[in-house]
Amino acid sequence: MDILYKIFIEPFVFMGEAPDLLIQTLWEGLVSGVLYALIALGFVLIFKASGVFNFAQGIMVVFAALTLVGLYEKGVPAFLALILAVLVMLVLAVVVERVVLRPLVNQPDIILFMATFGLTYFLIGFGELIFGGNPKEMITDALFLPQGTTELDMLGGMVRFQHLDIAAAVIASIMIGLLAVFFSKTRIGRALRAVADSHKAALSVGISLNQIWVIVWFAAGIVALVAGIMWGARSGVSFSLQIIALKALPVLILGGFTSIPGAIIGGLIIGVGEKIGEFYWGPLVGGGVETWLAYVIALLFLLYRPQGLFGEKIIERI
Amino acid sequence: MLYREAGQFKTNYVADSAIFPLRQDRIGLGLIIIAAYALAFLGNSFLLQAVMIPFLVFSLASIGLNILTGYTGLLSLGTGAFMGVGAYACYKLMTAFPEVNVIVWIFVSGFFSAAIGALFGLPSLRIKGFYLAVATLAAQFFLQWCFIRIPWLVNYNVSGALDAPLRTLFGTPIMGPNATPQTRYLVVLTIVILLTWLASNLVHGRIGRMWIAIRDMDLAAELMGIRPLQTKLLAFAVSSYYCGVAGALLVFLWYGGAEYDVFNINQSFFILFMVIIGGLGSLIGSFFGAALIFILPIVLGIVLPAIMSPFGISVGADVIEHLRFMIVGALIIFFLIVEPHGLARLWQIGKQKLLVWPFPY
Numbered sequence: 001m002d003i004l005y006k007i008f009i010e011p012f013v014f015m016g017e018a019p020d021l022l023i024q025t026l027w028e029g030l031v032s033g034v035l036y037a038l039i040a041l042g043f044v045l046i047f048k049a050s051g052v053f054n055f056a057q058g059i060m061v062v063f064a065a066l067t068l069v070g071l072y073e074k075g076v077p078a079f080l081a082l083i084l085a086v087l088v089m090l091v092l093a094v095v096v097e098r099v100v101l102r103p104l105v106n107q108p109d110i111i112l113f114m115a116t117f118g119l120t121y122f123l124i125g126f127g128e129l130i131f132g133g134n135p136k137e138m139i140t141d142a143l144f145l146p147q148g149t150t151e152l153d154m155l156g157g158m159v160r161f162q163h164l165d166i167a168a169a170v171i172a173s174i175m176i177g178l179l180a181v182f183f184s185k186t187r188i189g190r191a192l193r194a195v196a197d198s199h200k201a202a203l204s205v206g207i208s209l210n211q212i213w214v215i216v217w218f219a220a221g222i223v224a225l226v227a228g229i230m231w232g233a234r235s236g237v238s239f240s241l242q243i244i245a246l247k248a249l250p251v252l253i254l255g256g257f258t259s260i261p262g263a264i265i266g267g268l269i270i271g272v273g274e275k276i277g278e279f280y281w282g283p284l285v286g287g288g289v290e291t292w293l294a295y296v297i298a299l300l301f302l303l304y305r306p307q308g309l310f311g312e313k314i315i316e317r318i
Numbered sequence: 319m320l321y322r323e324a325g326q327f328k329t330n331y332v333a334d335s336a337i338f339p340l341r342q343d344r345i346g347l348g349l350i351i352i353a354a355y356a357l358a359f360l361g362n363s364f365l366l367q368a369v370m371i372p373f374l375v376f377s378l379a380s381i382g383l384n385i386l387t388g389y390t391g392l393l394s395l396g397t398g399a400f401m402g403v404g405a406y407a408c409y410k411l412m413t414a415f416p417e418v419n420v421i422v423w424i425f426v427s428g429f430f431s432a433a434i435g436a437l438f439g440l441p442s443l444r445i446k447g448f449y450l451a452v453a454t455l456a457a458q459f460f461l462q463w464c465f466i467r468i469p470w471l472v473n474y475n476v477s478g479a480l481d482a483p484l485r486t487l488f489g490t491p492i493m494g495p496n497a498t499p500q501t502r503y504l505v506v507l508t509i510v511i512l513l514t515w516l517a518s519n520l521v522h523g524r525i526g527r528m529w530i531a532i533r534d535m536d537l538a539a540e541l542m543g544i545r546p547l548q549t550k551l552l553a554f555a556v557s558s559y560y561c562g563v564a565g566a567l568l569v570f571l572w573y574g575g576a577e578y579d580v581f582n583i584n585q586s587f588f589i590l591f592m593v594i595i596g597g598l599g600s601l602i603g604s605f606f607g608a609a610l611i612f613i614l615p616i617v618l619g620i621v622l623p624a625i626m627s628p629f630g631i632s633v634g635a636d637v638i639e640h641l642r643f644m645i646v647g648a649l650i651i652f653f654l655i656v657e658p659h660g661l662a663r664l665w666q667i668g669k670q671k672l673l674v675w676p677f678p679y
Contacts (some may be wrong), residue, residue, distance in 0.1 A: 026421070035409070053448050097476075099651070100651055100655075103655040104654065104655060104658070107654075107658050108658070109447070109448070110387075110594065110598075111594070111654055111658045113448075114590075114591070114594045114654055115650070115651050115655075117587065117647075117650065117655050118647045118648065118649075118650030118651040118654065119647065119651065120647065121643050121644070121646050121647030121650065122644050122647030122648055122651070123647070124642035124643050124647070125640045125641060125642065125643025125645075125646075125647060126644055127589060127638075128636075128639075128640045128643070129637065129640040129641065129644070171456065180482075186659065246455070246583065249452045249455060250452060250455075252452070253448075253449050253452045253453070257448065257449075285467070289463070291461040291462070291463055292456060292459035292462075292463050293336075293461045295452070295453070295455050295456030295459055296456050296460065298452065298456070299452075299453050299456045302441065302444070302445050302449060302453060303441060305443075305446060306444045306445050306446070306449060306450070307449070316537050317537075318568065
């Protein structure tokens with residue numbers, strides 16, 4: 001009975017007693033959720049357009065951030081470095097399309113998945129070779145990212161909002177909004193959606209698949225750069241950052257591999273669920289549940305909807 | 319000249335459905351096994367300890383994952399954790415019952431891993447493809463968390479690490495600090511040969527055909543009377559059994575002691591690499607994959623400085639490490655482009671070419 005009380009009653013009592021702590025936890029969950037969503041978005045872009053499960057998205061985040069910081073350290077002004085980092089992501093997209101995707105067209109999904117693994121290894125080695133393996137500071141000041149905190153009195157306690165977190169949430173929201181407009185209003189966006197629907201049909205109306213792939217990898221590269229700046233500002237730029245890419249995977253399966261709104265809502269659910277679970281239920285089992293809770297949440301959702309919350313319905317035929 | 323099938327007639331069904339229908343193949347296999355045993359007495363201890371033992375251990379783990387991913391078509395990223403279950407189970411068993419021979423416990427520890435594997439395989443009935451891969455990540459992270467947080471698993475020792483106690487077989491130490499690489503190599507080799515033979519019989523028999531039917535199309539297989547749940551869970555259990563035994567061998571017969579970190583997510587990916595590069599759905603491919611992925615970085619570590627030094631480029635160990643990453647990554651992509659079906663396919667093509675040589679077909 002005692003254990004049941006501890007699981008089902010005590011955390012809720014605690015939530016009711018200290019609503020300020022609950023709000024603080026929710027806020028932190030939301031911010032990390034938005035950032036997870038940002039990484040998941042990179043996966044979704046590529047998966048939608050080319051059916052490739054891009055494992056290298058995590059290392060692309062690190063690589064983009066490293067390029068930016070590395071160039072800045074070499075004396076390039078911050079905004080020029082930003083533009084150069086975008087160009088590097090464009091070059092990466094072209095090279096990946098030429099060297100990896102084009103020869104592997106029409107191969108089974110798992111082969112393409114493995115190829116992005118090879119890409120991951122290559123980029124780890126390449127990034128470390130050029131910029132060194134030491135953790136770096138993100139150049140928050142030079143990019144005019146706000147710092148400091150705001151403390152608000154509410155519900156009988158203090159709730160602390162990091163300015164950086166607010167900026168991250170705003171920038172990520174703008175980014176997602178821009179992508180949504182890009183997908184629904186522009187010519188290229190329509191072409192991307194056509195490719196996502198059917199490669200063959202898209203080819204037959206004159207859409208160049210190769211060009212589309214470069215564009216989506218470039219778009220994913222830019223998303224990676226933004227994610228890299230935000231995560232880098234929170235926890236430094238180092239290769240351990242690619243671990244967060246693994247955190248984006250439960251977000252993906254929760255939302256469905258093919259859905260942009262799914263990635264966002266999935267990110268928020270995972271971010272909030274993870275923080276609440278860690279804070280209120282974590283101590284029961286000794287803490288550290290953050291490492292696997294996201295996967296278990298996603299797994300439970302999957303048992304009800306095997307294609308994720310917003311994924312396309314899987315129809316099987318013989 | 320020697321590799322010809324002329325004159326070898328099959329007069330009954332047993333001969334026709336043999337795994338090695340060619341006499342030359344059977345002789346070759348025998349020679350390889352003899353050579354492998356002879357290596358224990360000819361090779362130096364660096365070769366045995368740093369190359370051959372891990373190669374065999376990883377081959378065994380690859381066979382395990384190949385049963386699941388290659389034969390049954392279920393992608394799993396939890397291999398490292400299942401290996402860990404085997405290692406921890408083996409540790410608990412052999413410290414709790416030291417009087418029983420450790421070989422027994424190595425084989426028994428696989429069953430614990432199999433049970434955990436079957437448990438985490440339950441969602442596979444509803445979830446497929448990459449969704450399942452991510453679901454198995456839940457197993458990976460949850461089990462790794464258990465290894466860290468449950469001190470009972472390591473008998474409450476302070477370091478929180480597994481260490482190999484002294485164990486003997488026929489009076490010779492095979493585990494622990496006194497065991498020579500030679501004896502450990504012989505033990506590992508025998509276990510791997512035994513389990514490979516078993517796996518070969520499994521995948522060529524009724525069970526293997528059921529797995530393959532599920533892989534090719536589970537809906538159609540179900541209509542033909544194969545029960546998907548049992549078949550998939552069996553694949554998870556057998557696969558995890560192999561991984562568990564490999565994990566126990568890895569810790570106690572190779573490292574001689576290890577922490578939970580050995581069984582992290584990178585280990586899972588590492589094994590998956592071996593399976594894909596070696597060839598999905600091929601036992602010999604598992605050996606090829608393990609050889610390439612494990613031995614290649616070692617060779618590069620030796621060869622790269624040798625290539626660079628004549629050009630006057632003296633490079634630090636860290637640069638070599640980075641170059642190694644780049645070359646391994648590039649080679650993975652290269653192999654996938656050249657032969658997406660893995661090294662096993664190249665082997666097959668090579669044998670076919672040899673058979674009809676000097677004619678093209």
